[in-house]
Amino acid sequence: MSLPRLGVVIVTMGTRPSELGALLASIEKQDVPAARVVLIGNATPLTEVDVAANVTKIPLDGNLGCPGGRNVGLEMLRESGEADVVIELDDDGLLITADVFRKVQQLFAADPRLGIIGFRVADEHGRTERRWVPRLRADDPMRRGQVTAFLGGGHAFSMPMLSAIGLWASEFFFGHEESDLAWRALDAGWTILYEPDLVLQHPKTSPARHAGYYRFTARNRVWLARRRLPALLVPVYLGVWILLTMALIRTLTGLKAWWSGFLEGVRKPCGPRQPMKWRTVWRMTRLGRPPIL
Template sequence: MRHLRVGVAILTMGNRPAELQALLDSIAKQDLQPAHIVVIGNGSPLPPLPHGARGVELTDNLGVSGGRNVALDELRKLGDLDLVIDLDDDGLLISPDVFSRLAELHSREPKLGIVSFRIADELGRTQRRHVPRLKVGDPARGGLVTTFLGGGHSLSVPMLDRIGGWPEEFFYAHEETDLAWRALDDGWDIRYAPELVLQHPYTSPTRHAVFHRMVARNRVWLAKRHLPALLVPLYLGVWAILTAARTRSLPGIRAWAAGFAEGVRTPCGRRRPMHWRTVWRMTKLGRPPVI
C-alpha cells in the first residue's frame, strides 16, 4: 500500500511564534514527511520559517474559512496531493506517526473524506466540546461521526474536488459543520480517530469577542444553506432554547440575538438542501440535523 501524498496547512495571526515553531518542529519529526507545508499569515507578518515551508502573508484577516481556502489554493499550486491536514498554530503533534496513520486510514477506506483528531491538553484531558458527538462518553472511543474538529483534521483532496472548500462567508464559527454536511450529503464518511492526538492548551471558545454573534449568524446560515425546509425552524428553535439556557451573560444574549437577526436577513450563499437520506444517515450516527 503506497503512502498518500500529504500537504499541511497552518493559519497564524503572528501572535504565537514560539508555539508555531514547536508545531513545525513536531511536523519535522513525523515518520511520513509532508510533500508541502503552507503557513498563512492571516492579516499578519510571518516569523522565519524552516526550509521547505511556504509562507503567505495576507494583508487582511480573511477568517478561518478564507485563510484555509488560500492555503488550499497554495497547496494545489505546489503539486498533486491526496490529503490536506489542517493544524492549529498552537497545537503540537506528540507522536511521530500521526501522518502515516492518517494516510493508512484514508488508503484503507476510499470513502473516508475527513478524519478528526482528538484534542487533548498537556495532561491528556479532552474537553467535552472537543468530542464530535452528542453523547460524549469516553473521549478515547472513535468511530464514524457527523462533524469534526477544526484544530486538527485531514481532508481528502478528491472529496474537496467534489464538494468545494471552506465557506468563506462564515469567517469564523461552524465552518467545519458546513463542510461536514456537504461531505456527508455527497456520500463521504467522517471518522473521529482519538488515537491521533493534537496537544492543545485548554481554551474557552468565548475568549473571542465576536463569539456569540458569529455563532448565531452562522447557525442560521447553516440552516438556510443546507437543511430541508421542514427542519429549518426546528433546528433554529432547538438552538435558541439551548442558548437561552446555557448563556449566563446578558451582553452575550444580546450579541447572540443580533447575530441571529443578521443571519435571517443576510444572504449566505447558494442554498443546497441535503437529501432526506442524509438526514436519516446522520440520525443513525447519533446526531440528527436538528441539534
C-alpha cells in the first residue's frame, strides 16, 4: 500500500507567537514527518518566527482571510507537487500525540474516495464542546463515522479531491467556507470522515470574539445557499436560520449586524452558482444532516 506524502498549511496573523511556536514544535515531533510545512502570514512579515528546514514562510502584505490565506499555501503545495494530502491547522491549536500524521496517512492510503478527515477538537482538559462535533446529534464526540461537515481548525484534504472540486471560497473571508467546500466534496462523490482519535487541542473560545462575526455569518449563509442549494431549498434553509438566529442572538447590536450581513448576502455577488444534485441532498439526509440545517 503506497502511503501519501503529507503537507501542512498554517495561517497566522502573528498575534499568537507562543501558541504558534508550540504548534510548530508539535509538528516536528510527529513520527511521520511532513514533506513541507507552509506558514502563511496574513498581513504579518513572520520575521520573528523561527522555523525548521522543511517550513516555508510566505508573508502576505494584506489580510486575505483564513480561506484566502490557506489557498496561497495550497497553491504552493499543488505547484511543487510535494504533497498528496494536506493537513490544515489553526495557529493556536496543538497536536498532543505524535501519531496524528501517521494515522492520517494510513486512512487516506486505505480509501481512494476519502476526501476530507475532520479532527476532534478538544480543550486543554480534553473536553469537546457540542459545537465542535460535526453532526446534529453531538452528544457523543467519540462517535466515528461519515459526516457532512468538518471543522476548519484541524482537518486533512486529499489533493486529488481539491484538484477536482477547487480550493476554498476565498470571498467568504471568514465563516461557512468549510460548508461550501464540504458540500462541493459530497456533491462530487467524496467521503468526509470524522475521526475522533485525531485530536487537535484548542482553547475554549467563542466564535463571536472575531470582529464582524455576526455580519460574516449572515452574509455567508446567504451566499452558501445561493451558490450550492437547489432553488427549492434556498428559502427553506434561510427561513430556518432566520428563526434560529432570532431565538439565539440576545443583543440589539448583534441583531443589527446579522441583518446587515443578511442583506449584504442578498444584494452582493456570491460567485458562480453550482447547486448540488438532489441525490446529494438525499445522501446528506441519510448521513443525518439535510442541507437545511
